[in-house]
Each structure stands twice: as C-alpha cells, then as structure tokens.
Amino acid sequence: MVGLATAFGSGAMTNSIDDIADDAQAFFVIGTNTTENHPVIGMRIRQAVRQRGAKLIVADPRKIDLVDFALLHLRHKPGTDIALVNGLMHIILANGWEDKEFIKNRTEGFDDFKAVVDEYTPERVSEITGVPLEELQQAAEILAQNKPTAVLWAMGITQHTTGVGNVMSLANLQMLLGNMGVPGGGTNPLRGQNNVQGACDLGGLPNVYPGYQKVTSPEIRSEYAKAWGLTEEQLSLEVGLTATEMMPLALEGKLKAIFVLGEDPIMSEPDTNHIRQALETCDLVILQEIFPSETAPYADVLLPGASFAEKDGTFTNTERRVQLVHKAVESPGIARPDWWIVSELAKKILKEGKRQVGEAAYSGWDYQNTAEIMDEVAALTPIYAGVSLQRLLNGETLQWPVKDQDHPGTPILHVGQFTRGLGQFTPVEHIPPVEMPDKNYPTILSTGRVLYHWHGGQMTRRSKGLLEIYPEALIEVNDVDAEKLGLNGNKRVRVSSRRGTIEAQAMITDRVPPGMVFANFHFPETSANELTIAALDPVAKIPEYKVCAVKVEAV
C-alpha cells in the first residue's frame, strides 16, 4: 500500500473487478495465485481469456493453475520481481513503446527513473531472474501491443523485504504504458481477507486515522481530539507499532499488554517460536475470538465474539466497495457482536482512572447498532463521508472515495488526475532476499494458501467438507528434488530452517521449480510459519514470507 501511496497518493486497487474482467486486453498477473486465493476473480480471468481472447502473462516462480490459460509464463526466481519488471520496462523504452503523452502530461520523475531502468539490460535481467531473453522480449511486446493491460498482484509481490519497491516497479510499469485511470487497466493489489481493506480504511493501522489521515499531522490530531472529547496532548503524534514490531518489543518486556481481536498471531505471524515467547512474556493478553484458536493458550482473557453470520454491518472488498453484512442466525450461548464487546469495555475503562474524556460529538460509546457507528465513521473519514447504511439498504453500491451523500462513489481511481496530482516515477533497484540458500540450508521456501483453506485455518479446518478434501498440509516438492531426496510417491519430508522444523507429507509436482519448496500455514502442527523469517520490508514492515532458506530431508 505504501508503494502505491508514494506513486499515486492513495494505496488501493485502482480499478473494479468488472472493468478489468470486461475491458482488459491483457492481464499481467504477478505474485497472485488468483484461482486459489481469489477464486472468483480467477474465474473472471479465465473467462476473459477463453471467451474474448484476452492475453494473459503469468509471472510466478510456481506453475500456478492460471499458467494453463496463459500465453506466456515468466518463471522468474523468487525475489527478483524488481529486476524482471525493470527489464521489461527497459525493452519497452528501448523500442519507444512507452506512452509519451501520458508520461509528459500526468507524471513526474521520469528521467531519474529511466536512468536506473537503462541499467537493466535484457542480458543482465535474464541473468538475475533466470527468464530467457526471448521470453522477456515477448512479454514486453504483449504489454506494448495490448492496451489497456491490467496488472494484478497479491502477497507474492508484497511479502518480501523489497515489497514496497516491488509495488513501485509495477506502478512505474503502468504509468510507462499509460494504463492508469482507464477501464481495464490499473494497478490492482488483491486483498486476501474479507475486510482487510476496511480494517486499513478505518484506522486499523499504526500510522493513520480512519481514511488514511496521518497521525503525525497536528491538524488531523486536532480534529480527532475535538470529535472524541480529548485535549490534543491526549492523542499521540508518534506513529505506533506494526504487528511485526509489537512481538519483538513484547519479548523485550517493553510491550506489556496485547489486545487481539479476531486474529491468530501464532498461525499468521512469521517465526512462530518467537511469537510464542513474546506472548508468554506479556503481562496481559486479551483475545476476542469465535474459536479457541492456536493463540488462545497464551491468552489471559477470552471474549466470545460473533461470526459474520451473526451481526449487521459492512465489509469493504478489494475493489473498495462497501457492502452489507446481514445477521442470519443467533450467536451461541452468550457470545456477543464484537462492536458491543469493544463498546462495553471502553465504557468500563473510561468509568474510572485518570484519563478524562469530555463531552463532544463523538466522545461516547453508547451505540445501539452499527448504523450509528457508520454515521460516526462518515463524519470523521472523508473517503467514507457519503457512506450510510441507509444508502446501501436502498441498493446503492458504493466504492470509496464517496465524498458526500450525493456522490456516487469511485469505481476507477486516478481518472484524469492522480490523487497526489502527478504520478511519481520512482527508480527502484533489485535487492536480493535477506536469507538466500547456502550450504546448510540449500533450498528456497515460499509460503501461501491453498484453495480449500484460508489463512490460519480456524474456519476452514472446522468446515467438514473442506477438511475432508484437504485434511493435512502438503509441501510442494519438485520431482527432480524428490528423486534426489529419495522420495517415492507419498513420502514425508522434514523441512528445517534456522528457526524451526516441520514434518509433513510431500506433494511431488512440477508446480515448484527445482531448488524450491512451497508450504502453507493452515495447519498448526505443520505451519510454514514455524520456518519463516521475521525479516521485514524497512518501510511497510511486511515479513519476507515468500523467501527463506531451508533444508529438506526425507523422513
């Protein structure tokens, strides 16, 4: 998100699923295993390819299912995305295929950017990425000849120590080709959770208030202090800690308490052993959940929340669309909607003690329903200013920014002008991943999800059919490696990194190239995060889940 915010002024999927599916002449799919992780978008890409002949380029070290539908599969080495994209842009520039009008009228920083891209000759890029020269040439031609091209990515781009640079490269590519602000184009990061977009939009980040308003801005602080009944000094101007920064500080004893709502750090954070120790060190761990998750043994208080089917409100999807969630069933026992629990807790904390909250428009916590909360959101969040439950109930479909009650929403961002004015080209250099294979740990591990499970698996492992069809973690091992390891048919493997060890069934396949294995984090005993490295992108603080070094042995 930081990468796109730098280039364009706002960090979200620029286009809509419909316009990409209907209008893209080509798709550049890099670092998204779309048919497994965003299956319905994967369906739409397959439809576009088969029914209207859209061209598909897949750039992925793994032979993902979409490769069967692709004109070209660029099988670059893990962690070489920047080099790959720079190389494609080098060829585009060398042939004069760039959109000169767009660059002149709508962007800045082109010369500095070009100076760096000039260094990425096809020969050098082929050397770094392992992609043959002729495939680089073909890909550049497809991108140049098919306007607009939609670029789609997901965690395969962002979960690297160079995640921000990777995203900036793709923003550069789309500006170079003039594919921004048009139906069927754009930069399209696909969000992996039902409401990860909404959690980002509404202040669930350490550097921004709702609507991406910076916590470091005295003016914004002043607005929130006034709305919430506080003096300015009561709100911090300091950027807070990211999830990946909290755990090391907990381990050092500096972070005393963690409140966890509907998250499972034991499953989803890198280097599980280190998370276990961090949570054990905390004075207080509060967990608000629907299941006794893998994090529950480390909690001091367990508050039973409501599932999606037990409450009314909204989620915001990957294309910035605010959509209704409706209560269908009652929660078990005395479990309560999460908004109720948080409100009651806030009231209890504020009832005593020295933190004073005065009378103000939005200082209170007496909510009768989520519609009231959304009205408060709209009042304090410019991009949600025109969102109300009533408009959604009337059948309107709203994609932010929704500037006021009469504004229809924004299906495509940056039409005519970028949020920040001119689009910013940023030169980006290739940097290899932090932990590369060596003599002791000679294999690259990459991690992700499979079709039949989801994230830490708390929900899908409790769904009968999903567990039946995919009952245990499988580790993808290339057939050549399997033979070297002496794996015949269904054999178990032990995979170790400097941080942990797991044992699981191997899936022998050419989906992964030789020298690479792929594991998921859906099952507690065999979670890939026992192995992953907590190396972070210096800006976005995202862990390098897609590359670390491991040793694979037959059990």
Added chain:
Amino acid sequence: MGKVKFTIDGKEIQAETGVTILQAARQEKIFIPILCDHPSLPPEGACRICLVEIEGQQALQPACTYPISEGMEVSTNTPRIRAARKFNLELLISDHPLDCMTCEAAGDCLLQDLAYEYDVTEDRYEGTKHHYSVNDPNPFIQVDRNKCILCRRCVRACSEINGVEAISVFYRGFSAYIGFGADSSMDDSPCEFCGSCVEVCPTGALWPKNSLGKGRLWQTETIQTTCPYCGVGCQINLQVKDNQIVKVDSAWEGPSNHGWTCVKGRFGYDFVHHPDRLDTPRVRKYLLDGKRKPGAKKRKPEVEGDPWQWVEVDWETALGITADKMRQIRNDYGPESMGFLTSAKCLNEENYLMNKLARQVIGTNSIDHCARL
C-alpha cells in the same frame, strides 16, 4: 446494432438485432418456459420446452436459439405449443423418479413446476428407466443421475464460468449421462467444487451434501450477505432454518461476483455452527483470584485449581477484570505499553471502534492487523 420490430403474442416489441426470441421475451417480461437455458449461460437448445410458433413456419421453433427478425409474429402459448411441450415433458418424466415428496429440490425444481403447470401427473410411457447409483464420493456434491434431464447447464457452467471443463456428457441417446473428468468421480476430475453446477441445476440431480435433509426452499429464510473469506466480496444468499445455515445459494445481483462463488463461499459456512465455538467469556483463575500472573512455563490449565485454569464467567465479570487490568497497565507503564491487533475479518464499524479504543481510550497509535500477513 439496429433495432428490429416484431410481435410476441400480438404485443409489438423492439429489440436489438441478433437477440433470440427468448432473450427478447425476457426483456419484455413475457414468460416462455425452458429447462436448459439459464440467463447467465450461453444458449444450448437441448430441452425442447421453449418451443414457439412463428407465423408462416410449419415447424415449432426453440425460442432460446431462434434469432428475431423484422416483422416476425411469435406465439408462445397456443394449444399446439402446449401439446408439444406436454409431450416433451412426458418424455422427460418417463425416465425421472416421481419422488417429489422426499426430493431435496421440491419447491426449487423447474421440472416439478412445469409438470404441475402442464398437468403431467404420471408415467405415460412404458419402457426402460435408468437406475443409477448415487455414490459420487466427493465431500460436497451429491450426484443423482436419475434426476438429470441432460440440459447441460452444469456442463456450460463448468466450462464457461469456472473454465475447468470438469463436466461433460458421456455417450449418446438413452445411454447419455453427465460425467466428470475422464468419466471418473468428481474429486478425481479437474473440479474445484465452486458449486456453479449445483446452482444452475434445474432439478435435484446435483445437490449440496451438507444440505441434505435440512430443509427445503419454502421452509427457509433467505438472507443476502457478504462472504467471510477472501477480499473479492462475493454476495451470497444464506438459507436459514431453525437458527441454522442450511445452504448457500447464489445472489445474482452481487456486483463483484454476479452470483458465482468458490468452494469456500458455497460450502465452507458450517464453521459457524461448529461445537468449538466460544459461547461464554473465560478468564484465567489467577485473575479471578486477584493474584499476580504466574509463570507460563509450568502452567497446567487442564488441572483443577491451577492458576492458568480457564473459568467461565459472565460479561460483567470478564469485562470488569479486563478493564481494570488495562487501566492499571496504562497507569503503570503508559499508553505505549499496549498494542492492539484489530481484525480483517470483523466489520468496518468494529475496526473503527478498535481504532477509537486504542487512540481515544488508551492513547496509543499501536494498532495494526494482518494486512501484512
């Protein structure tokens, strides 16, 4: 594209050149019965139920594949048409179980609706009936070929919508049946269990296994909502009976998915009713006893009396203890000693409140969620 003027049942209609009689009739809300067509799939021309009369033509024509033309006069409901439709329905029924009383699809079955409308009450034709076994071993979809009318909706949904071509028709004539992969079971085919085939099946031939015996359409309440899994934001219809989600159906108006789902969205809802669900607040015994937090290494939460033992409490107690502890830590160590992880699975409104809890109530910006993970 130009417009074409023509009439259906005497009504003057204008429609775009190239559309079929069925499509033009649908735009005008004129109902022509059909089994094989589905608005979200390309036409097939398989069932011969949508037969219509066109002035000046000897033979009846299928409305689903016949294009409109200037001046055409179409009739959709003459005695001749009704007789032809009834004949075709009787042929279908002659090789179809008449077990509507126990069939899952009763009330949600096009064949049943048409048999009723055309007064097809019993098997008029003697002859061989199929007796297929109902035993596809996959975890999600019951395949009952006895109820299949070979409309090929599932075949088209699989190839045109999901694009995996797991379903096809094997053999011809009376021997024809739908099959999977290289005539194998569903889970031994390229099937990804997106459930599109189940959704478009007009009878009870394809049905969610998890919904068997749990209620029929007229017994359930339909609630449209947003899928809880990935970020695509598919709209789904939950079918609810007796406080249980019994089935997920397509919500065709969903702007990001237009009715289609993946396996998790369609079949992965049963976690909601799993016995592991937390139903009562719990606190560790040491908190209830007002003791200091004991070391984690020697904890034995399963042992009665252990300070780590979970104790079920009411909300007042749970939230009271939590609020006191949070206030105390804030007082002793300052607001920066606390971190908040909010949830990408919870509502917008709930995420806003977590942001307000961290910032307004505690005074820290240390709030984050798993966007990075």
